[in-house]
Amino acid sequence: MPEPDQNTLARRKDIIAAMRDIIPTPGGVIVDDDQLRPYECDGLMAYRQLPMIVVLPENTAQVAAILKYCHTNKIRVVPRGAGTGLSGGALPMADAITISMMKFNRVLDIDWDNRAAVVQPGVTNLGITRAVEHEGFYYAPDPSSQIACSIGGNIAENSGGVHCLKYGLTTNNVLGVEMVTIEGDILRIGGKGLDQAGYDLLGIVTGSEGLLGIVTEVTVRILRKPETARALLLGFNSSEEGGNCVAAIIAAGIIPGGLEMMDAPAIKATEEFVQAGYPLDVEALLLVELDGPQVEVDYLIDRVGKIAKDCGAVYSRISESEEERLLFWSGRKNAFPAIGRISPDYMCMDGTIPRGRLSEVLTGMQDLSKQHGLGVANVFHAGDGNLHPLI
Ligand SMILES: Cc1cc2nc3c(=O)[nH]c(=O)nc-3n(C[C@H](O)[C@H](O)[C@H](O)COP(=O)(O)OP(=O)(O)OC[C@H]3O[C@@H](n4cnc5c(N)ncnc54)[C@H](O)[C@@H]3O)c2cc1C
Structure with missing residues (x-):
């Protein structure tokens, strides 16, 4: 300090x-x-x-x-x-x-025609979805902290979550801001459209960690909720096979709504905590969500299943109801607290690597874990190569 x-x-x-x-x-x-x-x-x-x-x-x-x-x-x-x-x-x-900025907590305007919501920066991420879900809309970026974190903080950190692989990060979903510069001048950047003339100042503000000024109003894009969403659990005998399957799904031109991976220590800890129905005899588990019109989802579920089989999947289960889909996700969403139950403390790393090198990095981590005698559980946004090793 x-x-x-x-x-x-x-x-x-x-x-x-x-x-x-x-x-x-x-x-x-x-x-x-x-x-x-x-x-x-x-x-x-x-x-x-x-x-x-x-x-x-x-x-x-x-x-x-x-x-x-x-x-x-x-x-x-x-x-x-x-x-x-x-x-x-x-x-x-x-x-x-x-x-x-937590007194800036009001939703100011919902513009259904332009599919935009204007909110104050202290509104929580989930609060935006809550304000529009009665009309079948939602705000796509979904950090795991969405129940508590503010949209102002999301902009400063360019936050992402499970759905960002398909729907983009905060930077892809913020249309405009009102902000006050460090000198005290009030600026308006962007608006309700996807692109504005001139320099992309919104792109500079998003992810600037509050160093360029204070955001006082935010306009975000809201999306129609997909007609259907189904989740697929895929188990593999090695992290390498799971990593290869992630790369193969993307290489096939399929962008799932969510594509998450957990290794054996994370699966075990999570299953003991939430009983999400995860298999305990696999080394890596992929959680793939496919969303869109029913017919497209059914087709993609089939295609992903075949790709997984070719990559050596030894376990496959498709959610048969909305409750089951949410149950599959509850495991992934509770993975961090689940590790907290089995260890007095852990260090969470947060890094992004090229998707095609997932298996190489995971194998390297296992070697380091053995070399240093430190347990590592891996939970990560596999689709965009964002790893969270919990050491
Ligand atoms: C359990 C847990 C899970 C998480 N999961 C994720 C995840 O999945 N993805 C992810 O991206 N992050 C995640 N995070 C990190 C965190 O929630 C995000 O970075 C979030 O965007 C922070 O929002 P906040 O309102 O708490 O901001 P704060 O922590 O209060 O502030 C974060 C930064 O934003 C600046 N800031 C805040 N408000 C404004 C404003 N109005 N104008 C200008 N600057 C401002 C601050 O100066 C600071 O630099 C997680 C955190 C926890 C604790």
């Missing part, structure tokens, strides 16, 4: 007074240690630091006034959404103001 700037800390009283002028609402400026404590870290809990103060603005004008004041007076700021980030983006600094 860098040494805090003493000059800033010496001005803390004045800074608090200035923030209270901007946000007069009771509770809008947090200064006591016990109330600052919940903000001391994000999902990267190995690092903790109390912020100098926390402010909770309620509108764009307040955000602009805060940033203008901080820029003029050379005070650092750290934007914060729900604090679920795993890379320490919302980790406070002792000489900085944490700006929590």
